[in-house]
Amino acid sequence: MAELHGESPLAARTETLADSSVPGALQLSEVAFTAQVALRVDPKSPAAERIGTAVGTMLPNQPGQVARTEQLQILWMGPDEWLLVGPEGSAERIQATLTEALGEEHGSVVDVSGNRTIVEVTGPKSRELLAKGCALDLHRRSFASDQCAQTLLARAGVVLLCRDTERPSFWIFVRASFARYLADWLADAAAEYRV
Amino acid sequence: MMLIPCPWCGPRNETEFHYGGQADVSYPAEPQQLSDADWARFLFYRANPKGIFTERWNHQAGCRRWFTIRRDTTTNEIFQDDSHEAVTR
Numbered sequence: 361m362a363e364l365h366g367e368s369p370l371a372a373r374t375e376t377l378a379d380s381s382v383p384g385a386l387q388l389s390e391v392a393f394t395a396q397v398a399l400r401v402d403p404k405s406p407a408a409e410r411i412g413t414a415v416g417t418m419l420p421n422q423p424g425q426v427a428r429t430e431q432l433q434i435l436w437m438g439p440d441e442w443l444l445v446g447p448e449g450s451a452e453r454i455q456a457t458l459t460e461a462l463g464e465e466h467g468s469v470v471d472v473s474g475n476r477t478i479v480e481v482t483g484p485k486s487r488e489l490l491a492k493g494c495a496l497d498l499h500r501r502s503f504a505s506d507q508c509a510q511t512l513l514a515r516a517g518v519v520l521l522c523r524d525t526e527r528p529s530f531w532i533f534v535r536a537s538f539a540r541y542l543a544d545w546l547a548d549a550a551a552e553y554r555v
Numbered sequence: 556m557m558l559i560p561c562p563w564c565g566p567r568n569e570t571e572f573h574y575g576g577q578a579d580v581s582y583p584a585e586p587q588q589l590s591d592a593d594w595a596r597f598l599f600y601r602a603n604p605k606g607i608f609t610e611r612w613n614h615q616a617g618c619r620r621w622f623t624i625r626r627d628t629t630t631n632e633i634f635q636d637d638s639h640e641a642v643t644r
C-alpha cells in the first residue's frame with residue numbers, strides 16, 4: 361500500500377515562490393496547514409460573549425477588524441461571521457473551545473482548514489505587488505496592521521490580512537483550487553523586481 | 556466601473572457584487588389563492604424605470620451580505636437611505 365502523506369496546495373509551487381523572492385524587496389512563501397475555523401454566531405448573544413471569554417479576546421465587531429491572542433488571529437468576515445486562524449494542529453482544540461462556549465445557542469463552528477491556504481508576502485515591495493491585481497487602497501493609512509479584507513486579487517477571491525505596516529507583511533488566504541493560479545500570477549507580477 | 560457602497564465593507568468595485576434585481580418584491584401572502592397570471596406577475600414582472608430604482612445587491616466577493624440601495628439607472632449614481640446626495644457612482 362502506498363504511504364500516505366499530506367501535501368499543501370502550494371507544495372508544487374514552493375520553488376516558484378522562492379525564486380520570485382528578491383532579497384531586500386520581496387519574500388514570497390506558503391504558510392501551509394494553519395488551523396482555520398469558521399464561526400457564525402449572533403454578536404449580541406450571550407454565546408458570543410462566552411466565546412470571547414473562552415478564546416481570550418472579544419470577537420471583533422468592526423468590518424475588516426482582526427483580534428489577536430497569543431495563539432489566534434480572529435478575522436472579521438461578516439457581521440455575524442469570523443475566521444479563527446491558529447497554528448497547525450490546533451483546529452480540533454479551537455473547535456472544541458468554540459463549540460463548548462456556544463452551548464445550545466444558535467450558531468455554527470466548522471473546521472475549514474482545508475478550504476484555504478496562505479501565501480505570505482513580505483518586504484518593501486509587497487504593497488506594490490498586490491496593488492497590481494487588487495482594487496483596494498492598500499496604503500497603511502487605510503489598510504493597517506491587524507486589518508483584513510475579503511476581495512479579489514487577480515480576479516481570484518481572497519482574504520487579505522495586513523500583518524505589519526512597518527515592515528510590510530501580508531497574508532493572502534486563497535482557496536486551494538485557486539492557489540497555484542495565484543502563485544503563478546504573483547510570480548509573474550514579481551518578475552520585474554528581479555535584477 | 557461602478558463603485559458600490561457595501562454597508563459593511565464600504566465602496567467596492569462592481570465586479571465584487573452580484574445583482575439581485577428589484578427590492579421589496581414580497582412573497583405573496585396566500586400563494587395558493589393566486590391565478591396563474593398573478594403568479595407570473597409576481598415571478599417575472601419587474602419595474603424598469605428610467606431614474607431612481609431601489610434594488611438588491613449581494614457583496615459576493617466580500618462579506619457575502621445582501622443589502623438594498625437606490626441607483627439612478629441613467630447615471631449610475633447611488634443613494635443610500637433617503638438622502639438625495641449620491642454616495643458613489
Ligand SMILES: [Zn+2]
Nearest residue numbers: 561564614618
Ligand atoms: Zn461587504
